């Protein structure tokens with residue numbers, strides 16, 4: 008699904024990472040770990056075309072996305088990507104339903120697509136469509152962001168510390184919903200400092216290290 012080849016990123020004289028090569032397949036969840044400042048968010052930004060690597064290639068379905076012009080970039084973000092951030096990135100002065108409808112607008116609904124009501128039920132917010140987002144708790148807001156992903160059905164989810172501000176129960180819910188989305192066919196890349204989140208992933212890439220993904224199970228045995 009996504010293939011990263013010899014990727015490097017420098018800011019001025021400072022190299023964050025180099026020679027990074029790995030793939031993320033559909034139905035796979037990859038954890039990005041590493042100390043603060045190692046470049047996890049920067050790597051996610053490169054995968055989301057919000058930043059450009061200094062060298063190397065990022066291939067989606069065989070096409071190098073780093074060479075995309077504005078139109079192809081827009082389509083890639085609209086048709087392939089879904090984002091989840093620590094600060095939720097919702098429209099705070101709009102209702103829960105309006106926040107989900109924004110994600111549904113770009114493409115025509117297909118038969119069997121999850122509805123707003125179904126997505127909210129999956130994240131434990133059934134019947135909360137009309138509530139204003141700014142009145143919800145942090146955990147509830149992140150669940151709205153997850154419901155937005157459920158209706159959007161992206162092929163690749165990029166999640167930057169999505170549980171960083173959440174308690175244990177909300178963290179578990181977020182991770183289990185991401186896992187379910189993964190089992191339904193998407194790929195997930197998640198930057199995290201939380202060992203429990205890392206351990207629910209399939210592979211872990213320690214950014215800035217020798218930087219090869221290691222299966223989580225193998226890691227737990229070593």
Ligand SMILES: Nc1ncnc2c1ncn2[C@@H]1O[C@H](COP(=O)(O)OP(=O)(O)OP(=O)(O)O)[C@@H](O)[C@H]1O
Nearest residue numbers: 018023041042043044045046047048049050198200
């Ligand atoms: N546009 C930029 N110009 C210069 N330096 C930058 C820029 N963007 C990020 N950096 C630097 O790159 C380094 C990596 O930042 P990044 O946010 O990717 O790290 P991180 O691993 O996600 O950290 P954290 O775990 O604290 O979120 C930091 O030292 C940051 O200051």
